[in-house]
Amino acid sequence: MTLSQSSKIPRDPLSDVLDVLGARVTRRTRIAAAGRWALAFPAIDRLKFVALLRGSHWMLVPGLPPQRLSEGDVCLIGRTAYTVASDLDMTPIDGQALYDGPGCDAARIGGDDTIGIGGTVTFAAADADFLLDMLPAFMIVPRSSPGSCAIAAVLALIGNEIERDMMGGEIVSARLADVLVVEAIRACAGSAGQSDMGWLGALSDARLGRALRAIHQDVAQPWTVARLAGVAGMSRAAFSAEFTRRVGRPPLAYVRTWRLTIARAALMRGGTTIAQVASEVGYTSQSAFTHAFRQAFGSPPKTSTRP
Template sequence: MIYAQGAMILSPSSKDAVDPLSELLAVLGVRSIRCTRLEAAGDWSLAFPAQARLKFVAVRRGRCCVLLPGQSAFALATGDVFLVGHSPYTVASSPGVDPVDGMALYAGSDQDVVCLGGHETVMLGGGVAFSSEEAGFLLEALPGFMHVAAGAPSASAVRSILDLMENEVGQSRPGNALITARLAEVLLVEAIRAHIADHGEESCGWIGGLADRRIGKALCLMHGNIAFPWTVGALAAQVGMSRSAFAALFTRRVGRPPLDYLAGWRMTLSRHLLLRNEADVASVAAQVGYASPSAFGHAFKRSFGHSPRKG
């Protein structure tokens, strides 16, 4: 048992731990965005706007670079994959080429393949968008740019899925749309896994937290039992750390203190449930760990500016 804030509370069992990434994607209502192909040669540059989505771009042949606001150009080669969140970005043959609107080139519903002068460079793109208003919780917690190198030991699954995708994009075989959508979703998760395995210790934000054994366990415990009366001391004890050391490490890794993160996820989950009319206010308050609807209502209004009865 754990003692916290002068009261005795039972420690939740390890079976309560869940996978936070799977839970977030389920709550956010992911849906695949269209998978596309780019073939290009010579000088070219395509700019894409910021959107509430998580996108991957894979270089299947050749070389290119990706440019994000305020950052130096990042060189990519055959087999490299990058993921980009809620940020504008440009892919180009080289940094000095003036970009054109990439979205316009793919504007047609059947325009999945764009050819620009040849096929020295071939790229595949895809990813997921979110049907939930809570997408910001995930996108703000992830690095704006994640790179998975072609030679990374953890990227073998990514390479296998890309081989399958390349056989589907731009084709008109039965079930093509379904296969490419599902492959895109699996590829995205595998790319995140590969990034965690190869760069997790260097990453700030949520990915950095999942990569750390102790902080990752704490995140799983919070997501696994959202209604439990967690304290910093209780979480620290569960992961075998002192209270102060745990609080400092969690804040450094995740970018916000443990109970601030927990409160944010409780609000995110509660609004998801209320918007879908899955339960009334009192039931939702209990589900996310509030002792009374009144306390829940005050917290909800602080977060969203209106009462939970308005969704």
């Protein structure tokens, strides 16, 4: 028998980003409705999911045609206002007011012909920018899409938890909501028309995905455009142009932004020093790190005062 030394399991970029940013579903809501209704919600810094367990309704997002959500469909909503409506001719009321206050997580309008659930994904400190800046404002995963099988299974489990109303249900539902978000992001990334999915589409691209995985597996490497282009198997010029077009920022700007995002999250958690963090994310001097940090965030790095 031949034994080999264990090694660190490579982290994929999506897991890496969600973990570093402290992403989790912090609030879950439910709506049961019948008849004619419309609810408007404002744009805020968050990622939100809406999923239909029964019935159907419209999703209205500025700049996009109305989207019909039916049972089993899921959508992800970024930094945009949106309206949920049974009837496109209805004037919406303030939907946020229905859920305003502690414990106000379920709303009922007339009946239960349509049952939907929602969840708000929040991020640690101000680190949401890294992900939200690269995601489309609205993404939909129809029940008929290739990546919807896992989503259907998770929605069935969530629906079952709601119906059973048993002890431990809050914990189970919270974990299932986290899984639902990841599965919806996976399905969006693997859908047709990836070129419109920015960073998610780039992750699923055979060549750009290799470069992104390399960055996230070892962000402290002295990356150059030439090295990353070699990982992707492309010429330097073609790689730089395609990466910038798809991801929304040039390759080395992406590396720098991710390094500083990791650093800020580490300093917020505490238990480390500025010099240690600078070295871990690839800076050869603390002064260079401090200068880059100040340029990115408008203030110098400092360690957390948490106990």
